[in-house]
Amino acid sequence: MQMLKDRIIRDGQVLPGNILKVDSFLNHQIDPVLMDAIGEEFARRFMNEPITRILTIESSGIAPALFAGYHLRVPVVFAKKTESANQDPDTFAAPVHSYTRNRDNVIRVACRYLSASDHILVIDDFLAHGEALLGLADLVSQAGASLAGAGIVIEKGFQDGGKRVRTSGIRVESLAIIQDMSDGHVRFQ
Amino acid sequence: MQMLKDRIIRDGQVLPGNILKVDSFLNHQIDPVLMDAIGEEFARRFMNEPITRILTIESSGIAPALFAGYHLRVPVVFAKKTESANQDPDTFAAPVHSYTRNRDNVIRVACRYLSASDHILVIDDFLAHGEALLGLADLVSQAGASLAGAGIVIEKGFQDGGKRVRTSGIRVESLAIIQDMSDGHVRFQ
Numbered sequence: 001m002q003m004l005k006d007r008i009i010r011d012g013q014v015l016p017g018n019i020l021k022v023d024s025f026l027n028h029q030i031d032p033v034l035m036d037a038i039g040e041e042f043a044r045r046f047m048n049e050p051i052t053r054i055l056t057i058e059s060s061g062i063a064p065a066l067f068a069g070y071h072l073r074v075p076v077v078f079a080k081k082t083e084s085a086n087q088d089p090d091t092f093a094a095p096v097h098s099y100t101r102n103r104d105n106v107i108r109v110a111c112r113y114l115s116a117s118d119h120i121l122v123i124d125d126f127l128a129h130g131e132a133l134l135g136l137a138d139l140v141s142q143a144g145a146s147l148a149g150a151g152i153v154i155e156k157g158f159q160d161g162g163k164r165v166r167t168s169g170i171r172v173e174s175l176a177i178i179q180d181m182s183d184g185h186v187r188f189q
Numbered sequence: 190m191q192m193l194k195d196r197i198i199r200d201g202q203v204l205p206g207n208i209l210k211v212d213s214f215l216n217h218q219i220d221p222v223l224m225d226a227i228g229e230e231f232a233r234r235f236m237n238e239p240i241t242r243i244l245t246i247e248s249s250g251i252a253p254a255l256f257a258g259y260h261l262r263v264p265v266v267f268a269k270k271t272e273s274a275n276q277d278p279d280t281f282a283a284p285v286h287s288y289t290r291n292r293d294n295v296i297r298v299a300c301r302y303l304s305a306s307d308h309i310l311v312i313d314d315f316l317a318h319g320e321a322l323l324g325l326a327d328l329v330s331q332a333g334a335s336l337a338g339a340g341i342v343i344e345k346g347f348q349d350g351g352k353r354v355r356t357s358g359i360r361v362e363s364l365a366i367i368q369d370m371s372d373g374h375v376r377f378q
Contacts, residue, residue, distance in 0.1 A: 019275050028273075029266045029302045030251075032259035058248040059267065062219075063255055070221035077218045078248065084217075085289040086208050100274040113218045 001175040027060035039067025042151040045173045049148040065123035079107040092142040096135035116144035127152040130161030190364040216249035228256025231340040238337040245312045254312035268296040281331040285324035305333035316341040319350030
C-alpha cells in the first residue's frame with residue numbers, strides 16, 4: 001500500500017534493536033484519515049470472505065481494526081491485556097510472549113463475543129515474531145470459529161513471524177513488508 | 190444523541206455498584222458504525238472551535254476519539270496507562286485515580302505530541318468521578334495548549350465528575366447523561 005509505505009519512509013524512525021518507531025501516525029498519535037484508507041484496503045483484500053467479526057488486541061490494533069470493521073460493516077472485538085474490573089467471568093484466554101517487554105501476557109476475550117458461527121478477520125498493527133497473531137488465532141480456535149485470515153499494517157519481513165504464521169496455514173495480508181532496515185534505512189519487499 | 194440512548198437501553202446492562210456495562214458496543218466489542226455517528230456528533234458540537242488535535246486515553250477512549258478525529262480531520266493522541274518499551278524519554282505525566290480498580294495510575298503522553306500552539310479536544314467514553322478527564326486536562330495544561338472542551342460518550346449524571354469538571358471551567362459535551370439507574374433501569378436527563 002503505497003500511501004502507507006510513503007508515510008513510513010517520511011515519518012518512521014529506525015532505532016537500535018530493529019525497532020521501527022511509527023508513533024506519530026500509528027500507535028501513540030494516530031492519523032485517522034490514513035487509518036480509514038488502511039481499513040478500506042483490508043476490506044478490499046478480504047471482500048470475498050463472509051467475515052462476521054474482527055478481532056484485534058489493545059491498544060494499537062484498535063485503530064486499523066475499527067476502520068476495517070467500518071468498511072466491512074461488522075463489529076470489532078479487542079482482546080484485553082489486563083483483567084477488567086467488570087469483566088465477564090467466562091473468557092477465552094491465551095498466553096502471548098512480548099519480545100519488546102520480555103514478558104508473558106495473557107490476552108482475554110469474553111466468550112460471548114466470539115462464537116462457533118463466526119468467520120473472523122484478525123487485525124494487528126505489527127507482525128514481527130508472530131506471538132500476538134498466534135495468540136489471537138488461538139482465541140478464535142477456542143471459540144470454534146473459523147479464521148478468514150490476518151490483516152497486518154506493518155510486517156517485519158526479516159523476522160520469523162510471517163513465516164511461522166503462514167506455515168500454520170493462516171492467510172496473512174500485510175500492507176507494508178519491511179525487507180531490511182539494519183542500516184537505519186527502511187527497504188520494503 | 191438518540192441513537193446512542195436507544196442502544197444503551199437495548200444493550201446496556203446495569204450491574205450492582207452503579208456499573209453500566211456497555212461492552213457489547215463501546216468498550217470490548219465496538220460497533221464502528223455507531224462510533225462513526227458519535228464522532229460526527231462530536232465534530233458537529235465543536236465545529237466552531239479551531240481544534241488542532243484530539244487527546245484521549247487508552248483503550249476505550251480510542252474508538253470515539255478516532256472517528257471524531259476523522260470528521261474533524263485532526264490527529265488523535267492517546268495517553269498511555271503503562272510505560273511503553275520504546276517510549277520517548279520526554280513525556281507529560283499526570284496521576285489518575287481509578288475508582289473501578291481502586292488504584293492510582295499515571296497517564297503519559299510524549300511531549301512532542303502536545304504543543305503550546307495546540308487547541309485540544311479531549312474525548313473519553315465515560316465521565317463518572319472525572320478523574321481521567323481532569324488528568325487529561327492536566328496534560329493539556331502542562332503542554333501550554335488550550336482546551337476546547339471535552340466530548341464524553343456516557344456521563345453518569347448522578348456522580349460528581351460532571352460538576353467537578355464543569356466547575357473547573359471546562360466545557361463538557363456528553364452525548365448521553367444518565368440521571369439515575371439505581372433500580373436497574375437507565376433513565377436519561
